[in-house]
Amino acid sequence: xxxxxxxxxxxxxxxxxxxxxRTLIIEGGLQxxxxxxxxxxxxxxxxxxxxxxxxxRMLAADGLLVQLPNRGAQVVALSPDDVRDGFEVMAALExxxxxxxxxxxxxxxxxxxxxxxxxxxxxxxxHDLPAYYRINRxxxxxxxxxxxxxxxxxxxxxxxxxxxxxxxxxxxxxxxxDQAVAEHRxxxxxxxxxxxxxxxxxxxxxxxxxxxxxxxxxxxxxxxxLEGGNEE
Amino acid sequence: xxxxxxxxxxxxxxxxxxxxxRTLIIEGGLQxxxxxxxxxxxxxxxxxxxxxxxxxRMLAADGLLVQLPNRGAQVVALSPDDVRDGFEVMAALExxxxxxxxxxxxxxxxxxxxxxxxxxxxxxxxHDLPAYYRINRxxxxxxxxxxxxxxxxxxxxxxxxxxxxxxxxxxxxxxxxDQAVAEHRxxxxxxxxxxxxxxxxxxxxxxxxxxxxxxxxxxxxxxxxLEGGNEE
DNA sequence: CACTTGCATTTTGTATACAATATGCCAAGC
DNA sequence: GCTTGGCATATTGTATACAAAATGCAAGTG
Numbered sequence: 001x002x003x004x005x006x007x008x009x010x011x012x013x014x015x016x017x018x019x020x021x022r023t024l025i026i027e028g029g030l031q032x033x034x035x036x037x038x039x040x041x042x043x044x045x046x047x048x049x050x051x052x053x054x055x056x057r058m059l060a061a062d063g064l065l066v067q068l069p070n071r072g073a074q075v076v077a078l079s080p081d082d083v084r085d086g087f088e089v090m091a092a093l094e095x096x097x098x099x100x101x102x103x104x105x106x107x108x109x110x111x112x113x114x115x116x117x118x119x120x121x122x123x124x125x126x127h128d129l130p131a132y133y134r135i136n137r138x139x140x141x142x143x144x145x146x147x148x149x150x151x152x153x154x155x156x157x158x159x160x161x162x163x164x165x166x167x168x169x170x171x172x173x174x175x176x177x178d179q180a181v182a183e184h185r186x187x188x189x190x191x192x193x194x195x196x197x198x199x200x201x202x203x204x205x206x207x208x209x210x211x212x213x214x215x216x217x218x219x220x221x222x223x224x225x226l227e228g229g230n231e232e
Numbered sequence: 233x234x235x236x237x238x239x240x241x242x243x244x245x246x247x248x249x250x251x252x253x254r255t256l257i258i259e260g261g262l263q264x265x266x267x268x269x270x271x272x273x274x275x276x277x278x279x280x281x282x283x284x285x286x287x288x289r290m291l292a293a294d295g296l297l298v299q300l301p302n303r304g305a306q307v308v309a310l311s312p313d314d315v316r317d318g319f320e321v322m323a324a325l326e327x328x329x330x331x332x333x334x335x336x337x338x339x340x341x342x343x344x345x346x347x348x349x350x351x352x353x354x355x356x357x358x359h360d361l362p363a364y365y366r367i368n369r370x371x372x373x374x375x376x377x378x379x380x381x382x383x384x385x386x387x388x389x390x391x392x393x394x395x396x397x398x399x400x401x402x403x404x405x406x407x408x409x410d411q412a413v414a415e416h417r418x419x420x421x422x423x424x425x426x427x428x429x430x431x432x433x434x435x436x437x438x439x440x441x442x443x444x445x446x447x448x449x450x451x452x453x454x455x456x457x458l459e460g461g462n463e464e
Numbered sequence: 465c466a467c468t469t470g471c472a473t474t475t476t477g478t479a480t481a482c483a484a485t486a487t488g489c490c491a492a493g494c
Numbered sequence: 495g496c497t498t499g500g501c502a503t504a505t506t507g508t509a510t511a512c513a514a515a516a517t518g519c520a521a522g523t524g
Contacts, residue, residue, distance in 0.1 A: 012301045013508075038476070048509045049476090050282070057286060061293025069244045070476060070515055085383040088328065096324040151317040155387060245478075270506070280479045281506090302485050302506060 014054035017047050021055055025064050025075055025165050032077040032165070036065065063162040078166055080218050086163050087211035091204045093156050094140065098199035100147035101191060109146050110192050113139060117188055124181045129172065139184065143191075143203075166214070176213060180206070246286035249279050253287055257296050257307055257397050264397070265309040268297065295394040310398055312450050318395050319443035323436045325388050326372070330431035332379035333423060341378050342424050345371060349420055356413045361404065371416065375423075375435075398446070408445060412438070 021041075024030045036056070038049050045052065056073045059065045067073045078086070116139050123131035144153050172180075183206045190199035253273075256262045268288070270281050277284065288305045291297045299305045310318070348371050355363040376385050404412075415438045422431035 015301075039474095050508055050510090053477095054285070054289060054507095057289035057293070061289070069247075071517095072476065082383065085381040088332070088381055089325070089383050089387060092324050092328040093321070096320065100320070149317040149320055151314065151321050151391070155321060155391070159383070159387070271504095282478055282480090285507095286477095303487095304506065 013047055013051040014058065017045050017052055018055035018058040020045055021059055022062075022064060022161070025059070026161070030075050032075050034075045036073045036075070038072065062158050064165055076162070076165065078162075080215060083163065083166065083214060083218060084211065086159060087207055087214070090156070090159055090163070091207035091211070093152060093159070094143075094203040094207055095200040097144045097147040097149075097152060097156070098187070098191070098203045099196040100149055100152070101143050102194050102196035102199060104148050105146050105191055105194070109142075110188070113142060113188050113191065116142065117184060120184060121181060124177065132177075136180075136184075143187075166218075172213065176209070180209070183209075245279055245283040246290065249277050249284055250287035250290040252277055253291055254294075254296060254393070257291070258393070262307050264307050266307045268305045268307070270304065294390050296397055308394070308397065310394075312447060315395065315398065315446060315450060316443065318391060319439055319446070322388070322391055322395070323439035323443070325384060325391070326375075326435040326439055327432040329376045329379040329381075329384060329388070330419070330423070330435045331428040332381055332384070333375050334426050334428035334431060336380050337378050337423055337426070341374075342420070345374060345420050345423065348374065349416055352416060353413060356409065364409075368412075368416075375419075398450075404445065408441070412441070415441075 021030070030036070038052060042049055042052055056065065056067060060067050060073065063076060065073050065075050116135055120132065120135045120139065123129075123135055144156055147153070183202060187199060187202050187206070190202055253262070262268070270284060274281055274284055288297065288299060292299050292305065295308060297305050297307050348367055352364065352367045352371065355361075355367055376388055379385070415434060419431060419434050419438070422434055
């Protein structure tokens, strides 16, 4: 939280295990709701139970898995309510990021974002969904970085990871995709114009649209959510 | 996150240890920046190192302490920037809570809040600062509960605990106190009128005022912050 | 035949021994 | 006199043994 120290982040064993598990959860190697057997995972990850359990704690803190007393850990399975709630908070956080970003943004930042926007539009034109998602995420991360609020960044990343664990394939039809790209263009314009209120509103609407898309996907295609691939 | 299960929350040993440490940190038994020696704490809490370490992880997740690899844990010491950032996020979260609460509030809720407001004004009239803080917190908690967003509630509580760990004694002079009480009255009016935008703005301004007060206290009275008692 | 009860097995929780790492001190060299 | 290297001590990190709890199955009972 305090940016004044720079420890050489040597990855400890629990940290490494947590990172591996995080990837497994987000990329689907571990299904939502899956029960995590400690001894079995110990063998698979090549660590003993103590560091594995510390990794469990870290992931539980991130909301990626839940720990039931005397009954072990399992991958979190988000209910539609959780998703609705999560996106509502995400929207508020992104809105704040927009407001703060306006106050600190430099011309260099704007140029950088415009370059990313061009990449985004190229991916859109080529129907390259994975690239689109990757660049989309880069833009939102960049905006959060410009906002320069460490607590916001931390909160945002944690919540984002939790929602990503859904591995939803939001039903991005042509119309919605076109609209999302247009919204991105408007956002950068608002940022360049230093119009915090407008940027905030755009970001909130953008997130709400995504919320609706994801919820619709969840309700209509439960099986695909459970079995489908990652959005990225 | 999912409210569909109701396990008998038997407090596990790590949980109990974490709760005890949390109290020590918030109430000042452990100073910000204090290094936590595992063996020493084991004796003081009457648990062995394994559950204590799990408690450390939980508190680290809440941001109440930081864990440095191979160098143990220490109570978090928030910088002024952290406080500024934390309150900015808190303001955005409370604003969202206000907007959501408007959509779900019942007449019963409003009656309950009006009763709390009466208590708040009584505490204010009697210059009872501890009671004021307690009731103030109850009102904000209530508002979050009415909002009915579990993710928001969780995020809010976590961040709140972290800022409380400061044990700041915000410099609440007469004018600021009067204003805060008046703001509370306006909030309840906005909620009763189902005016989400107004409530949101009020809450954000309210939090920003508190942010300013706390930052002023931090900058002017460092020694008192470090040695002083709790705000509650 | 459904339901309960007790036991065997599995799994998680805790304590502790041992290994790896960091810290502080003292002496030797510049 | 200051810095640097190495050693002793203290502290954290990891593995594992043992204890406690949960789970599943089977036999007994209404």
